[in-house]
Amino acid sequence: MSAKERVVFLDRAAFTADDLPIPNFEHNWSEYPGTEAADIVPRLFWATIAITHGCPIDAEAIGQLHKLVRIVVTGPAGVDAKACEARGIAVQHLPTSETMSETPGQMLVNQLEACVDEASRSR
Numbered sequence: 080m081s082a083k084e085r086v087v088f089l090d091r092a093a094f095t096a097d098d099l100p101i102p103n104f105e106h107n108w109s110e111y112p113g114t115e116a117a118d119i120v121p122r123l124f125w126a127t128i129a130i131t132h133g134c135p136i137d138a139e140a141i142g143q144l145h146k147l148v149r150i151v152v153t154g155p156a157g158v159d160a161k162a163c164e165a166r167g168i169a170v171q172h173l174p175t176s177e178t179m180s181e182t183p184g185q186m187l188v189n190q191l192e193a194c195v196d197e198a199s200r201s202r
Contacts (some may be wrong), residue, residue: 138162
């Protein structure tokens, strides 16, 4: 991708206490320990990638997020799949760490890197 990705983690504190590795692609990273419903749209307004663990993202919010292209769900968060499909936003769920040998943080960063790589090849 030619432009930097804008990655926003809505509820980092709910995911893991482990440090996250730095993704290997051009990006701006913002993270919040938690996000209230009223803050979802302002925090994601310029984001191209959203990460949520337990913070739900509904159709109303999705309808206002014109730059968003991908949502990565790391936990039980509800994301309106129909609204995402209608807007062309990909939704991906992080595999459970019990089935993987990597830390949750490393799995997340690996998935982000794969998504960005795939998107740049399809352009």
